[in-house]
Amino acid sequence: DAMVIQNPRYQVTQFGKPVTLSCSQTLNHNVMYWYQQKSSQAPKLLFHYYDKDFNNEADTPDNFQSRRPNTSFCFLDIRSPGLGDAAMYLCATARLTPDEQFFGPGTRLTVL
Amino acid sequence: QKEVEQNSGPLSVPEGAIASLNCTYSDRGSQSFFWYRQYSGKSPELIMFIYSNGDKEDGRFTAQLNKASQYVSLLIRDSQPSDSATYLCAVNEGNNNDMRFGAGTRLTVKP
Numbered sequence: 001d002a003m004v005i006q007n008p009r010y011q012v013t014q015f016g017k018p019v020t021l022s023c024s025q026t027l028n029h030n031v032m033y034w035y036q037q038k039s040s041q042a043p044k045l046l047f048h049y050y051d052k053d054f055n056n057e058a059d060t061p062d063n064f065q066s067r068r069p070n071t072s073f074c075f076l077d078i079r080s081p082g083l084g085d086a087a088m089y090l091c092a093t094a095r096l097t098p099d100e101q102f103f104g105p106g107t108r109l110t111v112l
Numbered sequence: 113q114k115e116v117e118q119n120s121g122p123l124s125v126p127e128g129a130i131a132s133l134n135c136t137y138s139d140r141g142s143q144s145f146f147w148y149r150q151y152s153g154k155s156p157e158l159i160m161f162i163y164s165n166g167d168k169e170d171g172r173f174t175a176q177l178n179k180a181s182q183y184v185s186l187l188i189r190d191s192q193p194s195d196s197a198t199y200l201c202a203v204n205e206g207n208n209n210d211m212r213f214g215a216g217t218r219l220t221v222k223p
Contacts, residue, residue: 033211040120042200042213043156057210090155098144098204101211103155 003027004104006091012110013081021076021107023091031097032074034066035090037106043090049074050097078109086111114139116203118214126222131188133217135201138182145177145184146202149195150216156200160186191221 004025013019023032031050035043047056049068063085065077078085088108092101115138125131133147144163148156162168162175162184174187184203188195198216205212 040215042116042215045210045212048210088155098211100146100158100161101202103148103157106155108153 004091004093004102006104006107008107009105010108012112014112015083016080019078019081019109021089023074023104024072025093027093027102028071029093029095031094032068033092033101034074034076035092037088037090081111083111085109114205114212116201116212116214118201118217120215121218122220123217124220124222125191127191127193129191131191131195131219131221133186133199133219135184135214136182137203139203139205140182142203142205144204147175147186148200148202150198150200193221193223195219196221
């Protein structure tokens with residue numbers, strides 16, 4: 001089945017220790033998104049790729065970086081995680097923008 | 113600041129009743145509107161999308177859009193306990209095609 005996969009599902013890191021979250025998709029979608037969602041809040045868009053074009057949200061901290069080496073994979077790098085970065089990180093894909101987005105299962109990040 | 117507003121709830125309805133979920137948005141240029149369901153600890157899953165004014169029905173779900181009033185709603189008929197979840201309204205921003213989500217309404221359907 002075509003799908004969006006995120007690894008790991010749960011990630012524990014220490015304050016200031018870099019962490020990388022990964023997302024892969026078999027849908028062959030052009031667009032890949034990264035969202036941060038904290039408890040009882042709306043998913044907050046961090047950035048997205050349209051093919052190889054990177055689009056950063058104005059209020060996304062520099063601590064968050066992303067890479068998309070090919071159509072199928074996209075990575076979220078958090079260079080120096082703080083306690084406030086503990087959240088669910090959601091990857092989503094879409095054929096086009098705007099279009100319905102398909103979400104992966106998410107990675108829950110805990111920062112100790 | 114462009115906003116998507118939802119009543120956070122919780123909205124509680126008895127099994128078999130109609131649940132009505134509402135959403136307002138501030139960007140008049142928005143063209144596409146989506147409803148996602150999110151179970152606790154899970155990722156959002158798409159229920160419906162609507163682009164045109166009026167109603168769109170899919171099974172027990174009906175989306176209603178009124179662009180003049182900048183209002184979109186989701187009706188769930190014959191509500192089931194399995195419908196208990198948070199429902200997220202999402203609106204595309206007309207100028208840059210990003211999707212903006214509301215914070216969601218938590219629905220509880222009581223047996």
